[in-house]
Amino acid sequence: xxxxxxxxxxxxxxxxxxLAACRSFLDREPEARLILVGVPDALKGFSHPRATxxxxxxxxAMDDPVEVALRRKKDSSMRVAIQQVKDGAAQAAVSAGNTxxxxxxxxxxxxxxxGIDRPAIAYPMPNARGGATTVLDLxxxxxxxxxxxxxxxxxxxxxxxxxxxxxxxxxxxxxxxxEVIKGSEVIKKAGELLRSAAAAGDLNFHGNVEGNDIFxxxxxxxxxxxxxxxxxxxxxxxxxxxxxxxxxxxxSRSIFTRLAALAAYPVLSAFRRRVDHRRYNGAALLGxxxxxxxxxxxxxxxxxxxxxxxxxxxxRNNLLDRVQARIAHARPLLESGADTGGAVAVAx
Amino acid sequence: xxxxxxxxxxxxxxxxxxLAACRSFLDREPEARLILVGVPDALKGFSHPRATxxxxxxxxAMDDPVEVALRRKKDSSMRVAIQQVKDGAAQAAVSAGNTxxxxxxxxxxxxxxxGIDRPAIAYPMPNARGGATTVLDLxxxxxxxxxxxxxxxxxxxxxxxxxxxxxxxxxxxxxxxxEVIKGSEVIKKAGELLRSAAAAGDLNFHGNVEGNDIFxxxxxxxxxxxxxxxxxxxxxxxxxxxxxxxxxxxxSRSIFTRLAALAAYPVLSAFRRRVDHRRYNGAALLGxxxxxxxxxxxxxxxxxxxxxxxxxxxxRNNLLDRVQARIAHARPLLESGADTGGAVAVAx
Numbered sequence: 001x002x003x004x005x006x007x008x009x010x011x012x013x014x015x016x017x018x019l020a021a022c023r024s025f026l027d028r029e030p031e032a033r034l035i036l037v038g039v040p041d042a043l044k045g046f047s048h049p050r051a052t053x054x055x056x057x058x059x060x061a062m063d064d065p066v067e068v069a070l071r072r073k074k075d076s077s078m079r080v081a082i083q084q085v086k087d088g089a090a091q092a093a094v095s096a097g098n099t100x101x102x103x104x105x106x107x108x109x110x111x112x113x114x115g116i117d118r119p120a121i122a123y124p125m126p127n128a129r130g131g132a133t134t135v136l137d138l139x140x141x142x143x144x145x146x147x148x149x150x151x152x153x154x155x156x157x158x159x160x161x162x163x164x165x166x167x168x169x170x171x172x173x174x175x176x177x178x179e180v181i182k183g184s185e186v187i188k189k190a191g192e193l194l195r196s197a198a199a200a201g202d203l204n205f206h207g208n209v210e211g212n213d214i215f216x217x218x219x220x221x222x223x224x225x226x227x228x229x230x231x232x233x234x235x236x237x238x239x240x241x242x243x244x245x246x247x248x249x250x251x252s253r254s255i256f257t258r259l260a261a262l263a264a265y266p267v268l269s270a271f272r273r274r275v276d277h278r279r280y281n282g283a284a285l286l287g288x289x290x291x292x293x294x295x296x297x298x299x300x301x302x303x304x305x306x307x308x309x310x311x312x313x314x315x316r317n318n319l320l321d322r323v324q325a326r327i328a329h330a331r332p333l334l335e336s337g338a339d340t341g342g343a344v345a346v347a348x
Numbered sequence: 349x350x351x352x353x354x355x356x357x358x359x360x361x362x363x364x365x366x367l368a369a370c371r372s373f374l375d376r377e378p379e380a381r382l383i384l385v386g387v388p389d390a391l392k393g394f395s396h397p398r399a400t401x402x403x404x405x406x407x408x409a410m411d412d413p414v415e416v417a418l419r420r421k422k423d424s425s426m427r428v429a430i431q432q433v434k435d436g437a438a439q440a441a442v443s444a445g446n447t448x449x450x451x452x453x454x455x456x457x458x459x460x461x462x463g464i465d466r467p468a469i470a471y472p473m474p475n476a477r478g479g480a481t482t483v484l485d486l487x488x489x490x491x492x493x494x495x496x497x498x499x500x501x502x503x504x505x506x507x508x509x510x511x512x513x514x515x516x517x518x519x520x521x522x523x524x525x526x527e528v529i530k531g532s533e534v535i536k537k538a539g540e541l542l543r544s545a546a547a548a549g550d551l552n553f554h555g556n557v558e559g560n561d562i563f564x565x566x567x568x569x570x571x572x573x574x575x576x577x578x579x580x581x582x583x584x585x586x587x588x589x590x591x592x593x594x595x596x597x598x599x600s601r602s603i604f605t606r607l608a609a610l611a612a613y614p615v616l617s618a619f620r621r622r623v624d625h626r627r628y629n630g631a632a633l634l635g636x637x638x639x640x641x642x643x644x645x646x647x648x649x650x651x652x653x654x655x656x657x658x659x660x661x662x663x664r665n666n667l668l669d670r671v672q673a674r675i676a677h678a679r680p681l682l683e684s685g686a687d688t689g690g691a692v693a694v695a696x
Contacts, residue, residue: 126590127590128589128590128593128594142524142531142532143532143533174579176490176574176575176578176579176582183490183575184490184491184575185491187575210578210579210582211578211579211580211581211582211583211584211585211586212582212583212585212586212589213586214583214586215583215586215587215589215590216586216590224579226524227524227531227532227535227576228575228576228579230524230558230559231522231524231558231559231572231576231579231580232559232579232580232583233559234524234558234559234560235559235560235562235563235580235583235584236559236583236584236587237559237560238559238560238561238562238563238564239563239584239587239588240587240591241476241560241563242474242475242476242563242564243588243591243623245476246476246619246622246623247619250615250616250618250619250622251612251615253615253618256614257614257615259611260611260612260613260614260615261612261615263607263608263611263612264599264608264609264611264612264615266604266605266608267598267599267601267605267608267609267612268598270598270601271594271595271598274594274598275591275594
């Protein structure tokens with residue numbers, strides 16, 4: 001039986017959303033157990049034979065600085081949920097809370113695995129092939145070296161391989177052109193490291209990809225630093241919301257367009273389902289000695305349940321062991337790269 | 349009378365598209381003159397009382413390296429068109445050719461204005477307010493300093509102020525959060541410089557913006573390095589194309605959905621017009637001693653005509669003088685920043 005620890009207080013809506021999602025998740029997954037972490041008063045309405053409550057007296061606010069989450073609120077629901085993973089009581093933790101705090105607490109409590117300097121956040125973005133492209137890092141690792149990008153590629157491959165059962169998922173390096181001579185020095189060196197990793201059989205490296213390849217689904221995984229990843233994600237959210245707004249405006253312009261909307265209703269609903277980002281909720285924090293999943297802060301119950309499902313799949317499929325095995329296999333490369341990081345030659 | 353020099357051979361479609369756009373543009377603008385630059389054979393079908401042909405024997409291919417455009421093809425249509433601006437025969441040049449070659453040739457022939465290290469490409473992206481957000485740089489200035497970002501802000505402000513008649517357009521610095529402590533060291537220093545510029549009255553600096561603010565239209569201008577700008581643009585193109593594809597698929601799924609599409613046709617057309625990126629074609633190369641506009645390579649005649657219109661507006665509204673005046677006004681700041689670039693304090 002697989003157990004998830006849920007930070008029931010996190011996110012914009014707290015227990016109202018997280019508890020509804022937990023109930024629906026438990027109904028859907030007869031083999032799952034949940035540890036609900038939160039302020040007892042807020043959870044008292046909930047009871048289920050496969051759920052237990054672990055109390056926490058504090059809550060990390062969405063705008064709390066990392067320091068407050070780390071040093072002051074030592075009995076926060078977020079922290080206690082991660083502690084369940086550390087103690088072995090749960091195989092994964094899920095939170096919709098403050099990303100920075102979650103990253104910092106997870107790193108502090110669980111530590112990174114050998115060979116990984118920084119945890120990364122891997123975010124699934126829907127693509128035109130009907131699947132999702134896993135983009136990392138979105139965890140705001142702002143200044144990344146070529147080594148970090150290689151580590152992201154190794155971790156992303158392990159994640160996709162565990163979640164989708166693909167043996168050797170393809171990896172693209174996000175760049176401003178497909179040619180190896182494009183991009184900053186760090187990107188060029190990362191390309192070189194990734195090609196070596198591919199030659200050694202540690203990765204299925206496709207080469208450089210561009211921004212549009214994320215949504216085309218050119219590769220299973222797209223690797224970038226956290227700054228670029230954040231801009232790509234937020235820009236996409238902004239565009240999707242603008243397009244959705246335009247469509248709505250056009251269909252509600254007059255009585256005639258409203259009638260057209262009625263006629264087109266089944267089509268528009270099917271379209272909306274396809275572009276519904278809630279289906280892709282649940283980003284993995286990778287590189288830690290324990291599984292932690294991040295839900296979007298504004299998630300509703302449907303979206304939060306997707307994050308629970310994703311964490312559950314990862315835990316059942318031994319994501320942690322797989323990531324560690326992949327990293328162990330790539331260790332010689334990770335280490336040789338680290339030693340000669342500054343001196344890696346760029347292919348002409 | 350304002351004259352534009354048109355590289356008729358550039359872009360994916362060459363004269364078939366550029367000449368059609370030129371004819372329509374001349375019909376629409378009775379005060380405009382055009383210098384059509386290209387291989388005489390390709391242009392011989394065209395004649396108009398306000399158009400003259402300047403021959404060029406070579407064409408820069410879309411995949412020609414910059415070196416070929418600069419050193420080998422010395423009689424290319426792209427180069428000859430820019431030369432018209434340098435010689436004072438035209439007030440702006442327009443090309444749909446290879447961006448790297450256009451940047452390099454423009455910089456080599458026209459030179460940058462005093463106070464500007466690198467030209468930048470400013471791209472208008474549609475926003476939810478019904479206007480466009482001007483994003484720069486998209487010219488692949490990959491490693492930018494805080495000084496470059498300040499220069500982009502000054503140039504972008506001059507552009508928007510000239511094209512839209514806004515005295516003091518707002519500038520946002522693209523970042524991964526609104527707080528001043530977010531981002532890389534370069535971004536934090538750029539924020540500090542931009543705040544100083546705002547305090548000195550040289551800029552209307554709004555502060556940090558995030559990716560979604562581009563499409564929200566939070567500020568008139570968004571400043572970023574060329575790597576991040578390229579990723580944001582290409583990611584948006586990829587998403588827009590995926591969403592368009594989904595919508596089309598859903599409406600052509602069966603006879604019923606096709607009927608729904610018929611009913612919704614006027615609405616869908618209005619929607620398509622609103623998100624039609626062709627309307628926003630025409631990016632300015634800024635910071636040069638002459639005006640050059642870049643059209644998308646895949647532009648059709650409608651889109652190429654938008655680029656001509658944009659170049660024409662810039663030339664008529666003295667964009668060049670305005671940019672230079674703004675830069676001259678900001679010179680003390682640009683220079684003080686340059687001297688103490690490494691030592692600028694970051695506000696706590």
